[in-house]
Amino acid sequence: MFLAWKEMRRNKTRFLMIGIMFVLISWLVFILAGLGNGLTTLAASTFKNMAADYVVFEKGSQASMGKSLLSGELTDELLKIPGVEAASPMGIIMGSAVRKIDDSHEAKLDIAIIGIEPGSFLEPPVAEGTGLDAGRPTYAIVNETMKDEGYERGDTFALDGTSVSLTIAGFVRNQTYNHVTAVFIPIDHWRELAFAAPGSDKGIRNPVNAIMLQGKAIDPETVNERLPGTETVTRAQAVQGIAGYKEESGTIMMMLGFLFVISAFIIGVFFYVITLQKSNQFGIMKAIGARNGFLGKAVISQVFILSLLSIVTGVLLTYGTAAVLPEGMPFILDTTWMIAYSLILLAIALLSALATVRTIVKVDPLQALGRVE
Amino acid sequence: MTQGLEMRAVSKYYDAGSERITALDRVSFKVEPGEFVAVVGPSGSGKTTFLSIAGALLRPSEGEVLLNGKDISKLPDKELADIRLREIGFILQASNLVPYLNVMEQLLLVKRMAGKITEADKTFAARLLEELGLSGRVKNYPEELSGGERQRVAIARALMNDPSVILADEPTASLDTRRAHEVAALIAHVVKSHHKAAVMVTHDERLLSYCDKVYRMEDGRLSPAEPVPVA
Numbered sequence: 001m002f003l004a005w006k007e008m009r010r011n012k013t014r015f016l017m018i019g020i021m022f023v024l025i026s027w028l029v030f031i032l033a034g035l036g037n038g039l040t041t042l043a044a045s046t047f048k049n050m051a052a053d054y055v056v057f058e059k060g061s062q063a064s065m066g067k068s069l070l071s072g073e074l075t076d077e078l079l080k081i082p083g084v085e086a087a088s089p090m091g092i093i094m095g096s097a098v099r100k101i102d103d104s105h106e107a108k109l110d111i112a113i114i115g116i117e118p119g120s121f122l123e124p125p126v127a128e129g130t131g132l133d134a135g136r137p138t139y140a141i142v143n144e145t146m147k148d149e150g151y152e153r154g155d156t157f158a159l160d161g162t163s164v165s166l167t168i169a170g171f172v173r174n175q176t177y178n179h180v181t182a183v184f185i186p187i188d189h190w191r192e193l194a195f196a197a198p199g200s201d202k203g204i205r206n207p208v209n210a211i212m213l214q215g216k217a218i219d220p221e222t223v224n225e226r227l228p229g230t231e232t233v234t235r236a237q238a239v240q241g242i243a244g245y246k247e248e249s250g251t252i253m254m255m256l257g258f259l260f261v262i263s264a265f266i267i268g269v270f271f272y273v274i275t276l277q278k279s280n281q282f283g284i285m286k287a288i289g290a291r292n293g294f295l296g297k298a299v300i301s302q303v304f305i306l307s308l309l310s311i312v313t314g315v316l317l318t319y320g321t322a323a324v325l326p327e328g329m330p331f332i333l334d335t336t337w338m339i340a341y342s343l344i345l346l347a348i349a350l351l352s353a354l355a356t357v358r359t360i361v362k363v364d365p366l367q368a369l370g371r372v373e
Numbered sequence: 374m375t376q377g378l379e380m381r382a383v384s385k386y387y388d389a390g391s392e393r394i395t396a397l398d399r400v401s402f403k404v405e406p407g408e409f410v411a412v413v414g415p416s417g418s419g420k421t422t423f424l425s426i427a428g429a430l431l432r433p434s435e436g437e438v439l440l441n442g443k444d445i446s447k448l449p450d451k452e453l454a455d456i457r458l459r460e461i462g463f464i465l466q467a468s469n470l471v472p473y474l475n476v477m478e479q480l481l482l483v484k485r486m487a488g489k490i491t492e493a494d495k496t497f498a499a500r501l502l503e504e505l506g507l508s509g510r511v512k513n514y515p516e517e518l519s520g521g522e523r524q525r526v527a528i529a530r531a532l533m534n535d536p537s538v539i540l541a542d543e544p545t546a547s548l549d550t551r552r553a554h555e556v557a558a559l560i561a562h563v564v565k566s567h568h569k570a571a572v573m574v575t576h577d578e579r580l581l582s583y584c585d586k587v588y589r590m591e592d593g594r595l596s597p598a599e600p601v602p603v604a
Contacts, residue, residue: 368465
C-alpha cells in the first residue's frame with residue numbers, strides 16, 4: 001500500500017488516464033447489463049414474476065406459448081399428481097388496444113392479452129383498483145405503463161380487429177410479455193377471443209396454451225408419463241421459450257462477455273507496460289533488499305485501489321445515467337447483478353495484475369549495478 | 374560489533390557458448406569495520422561481478438564470502454534478499470532513488486521492506502539526513518534534487534538499515550569534480566562516524582585519496598595497489 005499509494009499520488013495524470021479508461025469500461029458494462037435486464041424484463045416479466053414453478057406445454061411446442069395448445073380439463077388431472085400443489089391454465093394472444101382520441105384520430109397500443117382464472121395464483125396483485133371477476137368477463141387488469149399512454153381506471157378500449165371492448169378494472173406492476181403491455185382477462189372470455197375463428201381450437205375442449213403448476217417437489221418426468229402429449233418444463237425454461245428471448249439476452253450476454261475479455265486485456269497490458277517501464281526501479285529496490293512479495297503486493301494493491309475507485313465511479317455514473325434516461329427506455333438496474341459485475345471486473349483487474357507480478361519476479365537486481373559482466 | 378566483509382578464494386565463471394569466461398579468479402580480500410577500501414580497474418575487469426558477489430546479488434562459483442562472520446556464498450535467493458536488506462548498504466550510480474518518494478520516504482522504504490516503520494526509525498532517518506546536510510530537503514522528491522544531493526540521499530539510505538558493510542558502485546559517475554569529491558568525502562566520513570566497513574568500486578582515480586586501501590582489479594584478479602596517503 002505504501003509504494004502503491006505514493007506512486008499514484010505522484011503520477012496523477014498517468015493513473016487518472018488508466019482510471020478513466022477503466023471507468024468507461026465499467027460504465028459500459030453496467031449500462032449494457034441494465035439494458036439487458038430491462039429488455040429481458042420487458043420480454044418476460046409476467047413469466048418471471050409469476051408464482052409458478054413448472055409449466056405444462058403441449059408436447060413438441062418447445063416451451064413456447066404460441067406453439068402450444070392443451071385442454072384446460074387437464075388441470076384436474078394434474079392436481080392428482082404427487083407434488084402438484086396448485087395448477088391453473090393460462091393463454092396468451094397478442095393484440096392491439098384502440099383508443100379514440102377524437103372523431104378522426106385513434107391511438108393504438110400493442111398488448112398481450114393473457115387469460116387466467118380469476119383469483120388463481122396466476123393473478124397478479126393489483127396496485128390500484130380491483131382484481132378480476134369471473135362475473136365481469138370484459139373487465140381487465142392491465143400493466144400500469146398504460147397510464148403513460150393516457151389510460152385511466154374505468155376506461156374502455158376496443159381490441160383492434162374485433163368487436164370486443166375491455167374495461168380497465170385495475171392496474172398491476174411489472175407485467176409485460178414479449179416487450180408489450182400485459183392485459184389480464186378471465187380465461188373464459190380469453191377463449192372466445194383467441195378461438196373466434198371456427199376450427200382454430202382444433203376441436204380441443206376448453207383450449208388453453210399452457211397450465212402453470214405450483215409445487216417445488218414436482219417431477220416433470222412423472223407428469224409427462226401420466227399425461228401423454230404434454231411436456232413439463234421449469235418456469236426458467238419457459239422464459240427461455242418466449243419468442244426472441246434467448247436471442248435477445250444471448251446478444252447482450254455475448255457483448256458483456258466480450259467486454260470482460262477486452263477489459264482484462266486492456267488493464268493487463270497497461271499494467272504490464274507500466275511494470276516494464278519500472279523494471280529498473282524494481283531492480284534497484286531488489287538490490288537494496290526488496291523481496292518479490294513486497295513489490296508484488298505494491299503492484300496488486302495499486303491495481304486494487306485503482307479498480308475499486310474506477311468501478312465505484314462507474315456505478316455512480318450508471319445510476320446518474322439511469323436518472324436521465326427517458327421513461328420508456330427498458331433500463332433496469334438490479335443491485336445483485338451490479339455487485340456481481342463489479343466483483344467480476346475487480347477479479348479481472350486483479351488477475352491481470354497477478355500476471356504482471358511474474359514480470360517483477362523476473363527482474364534481476366543485478367541490473368541495478370551499471371551492467372552485468 | 375560487526376566483523377566486516379571477507380572473501381576467500383572467490384571465483385566466478387560464466388559459460389559463453391563453448392568458452393568459459395573467468396570473471397573473478399581466486400579473489401581474496403578483507404575489509405574491517407571503519408575501513409574504506411577502493412577497488413579500481415578498467416571496465417570489463419570484473420569489478421561489477423566482484424561487487425555483486427560482495428553485495429549478495431550473485432553467488433560465486435567457488436570460494437567463501439563471509440559477511441559479519443557468516444558464509445553467504447551458498448544461500449538461496451530469498452535469504453540473499455534478506456541479507457541485502459539487513460546487512461548491506463548499497464550506494465549505486467546516480468538516479469537510483471525511487472522517483473515518487475520524497476527524501477524521508479526513500480529512507481523509510483528500507484524499514485518498510487523489513488516490516489513496520491517505528492518512531493525510532495523516523496528519528497534515526499532524520500538524524501542521518503541532518504548528518505548529511507539534507508535537513509532542508511526532507512520533503513523534496515528526487516527530481517527536485519541536484520546530482521550531489523541525490524547521492525547524499527543514497528548514502529543516507531545505505532546507512533538506514535545499520536548494515537555490516539557499505540558497497541558503493543561508481544557513486545560519483547555522473548557528478549562534476551567538486552561534487553564527486555564532496556560525495557567521496559561524505560562516504561569516508563560516515564564510514565568513520567558509523568564504524569562501517571565500506572567498499573567503493575570506481576574508475577575515478579581522483580577519489581582514491583579518501584580511501585584507506587586501494588585494490589586494483591585486472592582480468593578478474595585482485596591485487597593491492599600502491600598505498601595512498603589519507604587525505
